Structures are given as structure tokens and as C-alpha cells.
Amino acid sequence: xxxxxxxxxxxxxxxxxxxxxxRHLKERFSFASRxxxxxxxxxxxxxxxxxxxGVLRGMLMRARxxxxxxxxxxxxxxxxxxxxxxxxxVEGNINHIHGMxxxxxxxxxxRDNTPVLTVVYLPMTDNTYTAIRGGGAYLDGVRLHVSxxxxxxxxxxxxxxxxxxxxxxTHRRIGQSVTAxxxxxxxLRVSVPATLQLIQVAAGRxxxxxxxxxxxSGLLAGALLVEEAGGRISDTQGRPWSLTSGDFLAAASPLHxxxxxxxxxxx
Numbered sequence: 226x227x228x229x230x231x232x233x234x235x236x237x238x239x240x241x242x243x244x245x246x247x248r249h250l251k252e253r254f255s256f257a258s259r260x261x262x263x264x265x266x267x268x269x270x271x272x273x274x275x276x277x278x279g280v281l282r283g284m285l286m287r288a289r290x291x292x293x294x295x296x297x298x299x300x301x302x303x304x305x306x307x308x309x310x311x312x313x314x315v316e317g318n319i320n321h322i323h324g325m326x327x328x329x330x331x332x333x334x335x336r337d338n339t340p341v342l343t344v345v346y347l348p349m350t351d352n353t354y355t356a357i358r359g360g361g362a363y364l365d366g367v368r369l370h371v372s373x374x375x376x377x378x379x380x381x382x383x384x385x386x387x388x389x390x391x392x393x394x395t396h397r398r399i400g401q402s403v404t405a406x407x408x409x410x411x412x413l414r415v416s417v418p419a420t421l422q423l424i425q426v427a428a429g430r431x432x433x434x435x436x437x438x439x440x441x442s443g444l445l446a447g448a449l450l451v452e453e454a455g456g457r458i459s460d461t462q463g464r465p466w467s468l469t470s471g472d473f474l475a476a477a478s479p480l481h482x483x484x485x486x487x488x489x490x491x492x
Contacts, residue, residue: 232342232357235288239332239344240353242284246277247330247348250315254349258324269322270315277314277330285310285332292334300441303468309335313442316345317418326350327421331446338468340449345420354424354450362427362453371456372429372477377487380432380480382406383414383422387438398437398472401491402461409487423447426475427454433476433484435461444473457481461488 253276260266286294292308310332315321317328326349333343345354354369356362362369374380384402386395406413410433416422420443425431427450436444448458448466457478460470463485476484 232360235334235342236344236355236357238288239285239334239342240346240355242281242288243330243332243344243346244348244353245284246281246314247346249280250277250321250328250330251348254321254324256324258322260322266319266322270318273315273318273321278312281312281314281330281332285312289334295441301439301468302441303338304335304441306337311335311340311442311445313418313420313446316420316443316446319417327416328418329420331420331442333442333445333449335445340445343446343449345424345446345450347421354427356449356453358449358453360453362450364424364428369427369450369454370429371426371451371454372432373479374432374477375479377409377432377480377483378411380410381412381414381430382410382433382435382484383416383425383431384435385415385417385419385422387419387436387440387443391438395437398491402435402437402488405487405491409483419443420447423451423475426456426477427451429454429477432480433474435472435474435484435488437461437472439468439470439473441468448473448475451475459485461485461491463489 313331316331321328329347331345333340341358343356422434458466461472461474
């Protein structure tokens, strides 16, 4: 079992692994990156994943030998009991291969379907976000706190698609939620990946993020960071969130109810 003490002991090894993978990917990055066909894009995505996993997997498995490993970063739903590593070897891979700087590497240790430790590394800015359940969330060792805003009309909020190829019903809900939030919040951003919006919520720079459907690797790291920074996690109806939930909401605590009030109208 991972306790606060054992989590503190494990964290440096996870930070080392995630940073090593991120720095390797940065060597592959180019602002001049230009791709043409869908086949070229898919090949570049796969190559990046393989390069990162070649660094990340062995280091994490040695750090926590008893934990399982989830092969497919796009998997959804509950995990079997026990501890599992959930990683996104290039969170925002689509941005990386198109020469944009909005990407990161994440590793989250999940115990019985609850995230208990996470590391998110942004190689382009050399920033590291960490959290251990019950121990707070940190950016480069400085504790994070969510926004103290109390009114949604002052809020910077965001959403984005979980992955390419979402179904038409999900697209409809995304579109309706965007319209609803444009009418209630101050500013809205729509972007990928989810983690890079969730770290902003944890740091108090953004106020809320929601997503319809889910990919485990895109939400677990940010969910733990937001919770440990004092925010609230739920589905868009305000019910407790889990890996079986159909959608996701993370918000600064004073704004959570207002965000639910807007999003719960989307059927």
C-alpha cells in the first residue's frame, strides 16, 4: 500500500523517469514540424509514443515493481483491483508533431481505481507538477491552490475533446456546453490536451475544465492535482466522478456549483 511516507519515497524516482522521457522527446521536437497526410500523422504519433515509452516504462516498473502497466493510453473504464501505472508518454502528442509547445509527459499511480501519486512534466518550460493523495499539489516544489473566484462571470474556463473520432452525440454535447459557457463565463478556451488545462485549474490560473467522454490517461493526473490543490472533481451533473463516469468536471471549489448549474442543463 502507498502511504504518505512511501509516496514521498517513491516520488523522486517517478519525477526522474518522467523528466527523462520528456527531455528525450524535446530532442525530437521541432517548431518547423510540418506533416501532410493522416498516415504521416499517425506514424509520427506512434514513433513519439514508442520513443517516450522506451525511457519511461522500465524506470517506472523498477520504481514500483508490483504495479501493473496499462498498455493502451486511450483505454477507458475501471481497472482491476490493485496498483497500476497510467501514463501518457506524450500528452498532447498531436501538438508536438505539429511544432506546437503544448505537450507534456505524465505518470500516475492508481490504486483500486483512485489516483494516489502523479507527476506531470512540461519539457518546453522545464516545469514539474506533482501530487500525492493527502499531501498537496506542487509546481516545482511550490504548493498550488485553486482560484478563489466566487462568480462564474469572472471565470476563465475550458473544455476539449477527449480523443479524435468522438461520436456525433459527444460532439453535440461539446457544442452545446461551449455555447452555454460562453453565455455565463468570462472567457472560454477549447484546446487539447486535457492535462494542460487541468494543471492551470490546479494552479489557480483557470477556474474550471470539463470534458464529455473520457480517456483515463488524460484525466487522472490532472484530477489528482486539482483535488490536492483544493478544487472539486465530479461529473457534469455534480455527482462523484469515477472511471465509469460519462463526463468530467474540475473546478475551483467556490465555482463548482455554478459550473454544474450551467453544464447540468446539457442532456
